[in-house]
Amino acid sequence: xxxxxxxxxxxxxxxQLFDYIWDEDELxxxxxxxxxxxxxxxxxxxxxxxxQEIGDYSCAIDQEKSxxxxxxxxxxxxxxxxxLRLCQFASKYYLRPLGEIIFSTIPTDWKKTEKWDALEKQRxxxxxxxxxxxxxxxxxxxxxxxxxxxxxxxQLIRISSKNTFELVLLKGITGSGKTAVYLKWLKEILxxxxxxxxxxxxxxxxxxxxxxxxxxxxxxxEVSVLHSNISQIERNVAWWKIQNGFSRVILGTRLSIFAxxxxxxxxxxxxxxxxxxxxxxxxxxxxxxxxIWRGVDIKIPILLTSATPSSETWxxxxxxxxxxxxxxxxxxxxATISQLHLxxxxxxxxxxxxxxxxxxNEIKQVIQKTWEKNKQVLIYINRRGYSPxxxxxxxxxxxxxxxxxxxxxxxxxxxxxxxxSLQCHHCGLISAPPASCPSCGNQDLATVGMGTQKIExxxxxxxxxMEVIRIDSDSTKNKGSADEVFTQIHEGKPCLIVGTxxxxxxxxxxxxETVIVLDVDKSLYSQDFRAIEKMFSQLVQxxxxxxxSGETDQSNIYIQTEFxxxxxxxxxxxxxxxxxxTDVVNERKENQxxxxxYQALIIVESVAxxxxxxVLYEIKRYMEKQNLSQTTIYDPTPRMLHKxxxxxxxxxxxxxxDRTELQSxxxxxxxxxxxxxxxxxxxxxxxxxxxxxx
Ligand code: ADP
Ligand code: ZN
Ligand code: ZN
Numbered sequence: 127x128x129x130x131x132x133x134x135x136x137x138x139x140x141x142q143l144f145d146y147i148w149d150e151d152e153l154x155x156x157x158x159x160x161x162x163x164x165x166x167x168x169x170x171x172x173x174x175x176x177x178q179e180i181g182d183y184s185c186a187i188d189q190e191k192s193x194x195x196x197x198x199x200x201x202x203x204x205x206x207x208x209x210l211r212l213c214q215f216a217s218k219y220y221l222r223p224l225g226e227i228i229f230s231t232i233p234t235d236w237k238k239t240e241k242w243d244a245l246e247k248q249r250x251x252x253x254x255x256x257x258x259x260x261x262x263x264x265x266x267x268x269x270x271x272x273x274x275x276x277x278x279x280x281q282l283i284r285i286s287s288k289n290t291f292e293l294v295l296l297k298g299i300t301g302s303g304k305t306a307v308y309l310k311w312l313k314e315i316l317x318x319x320x321x322x323x324x325x326x327x328x329x330x331x332x333x334x335x336x337x338x339x340x341x342x343x344x345x346x347x348e349v350s351v352l353h354s355n356i357s358q359i360e361r362n363v364a365w366w367k368i369q370n371g372f373s374r375v376i377l378g379t380r381l382s383i384f385a386x387x388x389x390x391x392x393x394x395x396x397x398x399x400x401x402x403x404x405x406x407x408x409x410x411x412x413x414x415x416x417x418i419w420r421g422v423d424i425k426i427p428i429l430l431t432s433a434t435p436s437s438e439t440w441x442x443x444x445x446x447x448x449x450x451x452x453x454x455x456x457x458x459x460x461a462t463i464s465q466l467h468l469x470x471x472x473x474x475x476x477x478x479x480x481x482x483x484x485x486x487n488e489i490k491q492v493i494q495k496t497w498e499k500n501k502q503v504l505i506y507i508n509r510r511g512y513s514p515x516x517x518x519x520x521x522x523x524x525x526x527x528x529x530x531x532x533x534x535x536x537x538x539x540x541x542x543x544x545x546x547s548l549q550c551h552h553c554g555l556i557s558a559p560p561a562s563c564p565s566c567g568n569q570d571l572a573t574v575g576m577g578t579q580k581i582e583x584x585x586x587x588x589x590x591x592m593e594v595i596r597i598d599s600d601s602t603k604n605k606g607s608a609d610e611v612f613t614q615i616h617e618g619k620p621c622l623i624v625g626t627x628x629x630x631x632x633x634x635x636x637x638x639e640t641v642i643v644l645d646v647d648k649s650l651y652s653q654d655f656r657a658i659e660k661m662f663s664q665l666v667q668x669x670x671x672x673x674x675s676g677e678t679d680q681s682n683i684y685i686q687t688e689f690x691x692x693x694x695x696x697x698x699x700x701x702x703x704x705x706x707x708t709d710v711v712n713e714r715k716e717n718q719x720x721x722x723x724y725q726a727l728i729i730v731e732s733v734a735x736x737x738x739x740x741v742l743y744e745i746k747r748y749m750e751k752q753n754l755s756q757t758t759i760y761d762p763t764p765r766m767l768h769k770x771x772x773x774x775x776x777x778x779x780x781x782x783x784d785r786t787e788l789q790s791x792x793x794x795x796x797x798x799x800x801x802x803x804x805x806x807x808x809x810x811x812x813x814x815x816x817x818x819x820x
Pocket of ligand 1: 270
């Protein structure tokens with residue numbers, strides 16, 4: 127018997143699986159779970175994945191169901207069983223069709239059946255090219271670990287030798303050498319066998335240094351780097367190498383949690399607190415959580431690292447579900463922990479020592495002093511553009527985006543004959559600023575508030591002798607330009623670096639002595655219950671960019687604020703992150719918020735809010751019919767950004783003390799949701815599990 131029936135998940139966002147005939151004579155092999163195949167679906171030829179064989183084929187079945195044959199089989203790629211299990215879990219937990227998960231995580235070229243033959247040729251060409259390139263011997267990077275690093279390292283070795291799942295947190299102050307510890311650990315693991323490891327990082331293009339260091343540590347092993355900025359060819363070949371075990375170290379951003387790594391022996395989630403592990407649209411997953419699931423499933427250790435662990439992770443520490451390893455000293459001889467200085471804006475205003483850009487004299491003095499010492503100053507302001515708003519003082523008109531419930535940001539970028547333009551950071555709309563107020567005709571429109579460009583302009587004037595380097599997503603848009611500016615900073619010439627959160631993460635700056643933070647106040651009293659935790663972590667991170675080398679004097683961080691008495695600053699000054707985050711976790715418990723409750727959002731989008739609300743109330747009523755002992759379903763509310771690119775967005779929040787109950791409610795609601803989607807194609811409905819943005 128050479129014909130079988132197989133169950134297949136297809137590359138279409140639909141929950142149903144489909145039966146196809148597998149003809150062994152034609153395909154030259156027996157069906158196997160995880161094979162990628164080409165099938166006819168309706169009138170289209172699409173990709174699918176074999177999930178299981180369900181039996182021999184008989185004509186009787188075929189007459190009943192008129193099954194189609196699997197047309198062809200991808201030779202180069204197959205999804206291994208462990209990865210398939212991960213996708214199946216993600217499908218269930220995030221309530222998305224399995225086919226959608228699998229096919230949105232593999233390189234796009236693999237989905238195009240007409241490309242399969244070309245892919246093989248392309249791979250061979252690329253491999254040949256790589257071999258021809260005479261391998262430049264890299265310079266090996268090695269550290270002599272200090273005492274506490276050594277202890278952490280030895281504990282990690284002990285943990286990995288158990289060959290089982292264990293969740294570990296390496297908590298270390300910035301610059302304590304966490305990277306050195308985990309790289310040495312992974313190297314030890316990989317030196318023994320031809321195993322593989324995965325290092326997840328929040329963003330790679332911001333930290334080219336890490337990639338370089340990793341390549342210098344794993345001098346004899348192939349390192350593959352996966353992120354959104356690599357070409358299709360690079361991605362195809364990397365996937366093939368990873369899948370076949372040739373790549374030993376995989377360094378990647380969140381999507382690489384779905385990489386096919388057959389001999390995976392450890393996962394590191396670097397900077398585990400970072401918000402970018404959560405995907406905010408499409409398949410809304412959390413790569414840190416999936417890493418832990420993958421660790422449990424295949425019985426390997428998962429190492430989280432951070433200077434400022436998230437409340438979710440810290441809760442697990444308090445519940446003793448995590449092995450905690452700590453580094454409390456700077457790794458480099460002479461490196462200093464930045465000392466906090468608060469600058470009271472109200473006081474400065476009274477003393478008339480605040481300029482019209484909102485910068486105090488004190489700040490200017492420390493910039494001057496640092497400059498005189500030939501060191502670098504880093505200024506953090508989390509707003510790109512020139513100014514967040516254009517405003518008419520006569521009638522209070524503000525530059526609102528036509529398509530979003532958001533302000534258009536003023537950018538110092540020419541448009542037509544104007545030197546400035548207005549940009550919406552949400553929908554991307556760009557327009558020329560009006561010559562006069564559209565509402566009252568006033569000619570005198572003013573920019574209100576500061577963005578990186580305004581600060582750059584202002585400080586370039588104030589400190590004409592100093593070079594000002596601006597780093598934000600506008601200044602680093604072109605490929606390689608981020609590399610360029612970071613290289614310039616690493617060269618060490620005294621300068622003023624002005625940047626958004628892009629400068630806070632991970633950079634090993636050697637010459638920064640002074641860190642200045644403008645504009646924290648809006649996060650101190652935010653509606654978002656996670657804002658304070660995020661802010662604290664950003665402040666610790668940005669403070670950690672100073673004093674890293676030992677070549678600078680005591681490093682300092684200056685924060686301008688109207689709220690000098692806010693408790694966050696006390697914890698920050700005394701470097702008591704543990705106490706701070708323990709308080710945060712306890713408060714969440716008191717207020718019954720995550721991680722003590724589990725949340726999900728059902729989001730409905732369409733051009734008509736009325737329609738959104740109808741749909742949401744229908745879903746709510748349906749869910750309320752179930753037996754809800756632990757769960758609250760709230761009324762529909764507008765999303766924080768209510769209107770986006772002309773689309774109105776509303777949501778309901780579902781909150782439960784019991785994860786299983788929440789799962790079951792959502793699973794049941796899914797049928798209704800699918801039905802509603804089919805009924806009205808003009809609406810979109812999404813489920814967001816463990817949401818971090820509202
Ligand atoms: P973290 O990740 O904890 O912020 P890094 O691993 O980036 O810290 O280390 C900070 C700096 O200290 C890096 O320049 C690194 O090369 C250096 N470093 C780490 N460990 C040692 C060590 N044992 N001896 C000397 N320098 C070290
Ligand atoms: Zn006006
Ligand atoms: Zn917009």
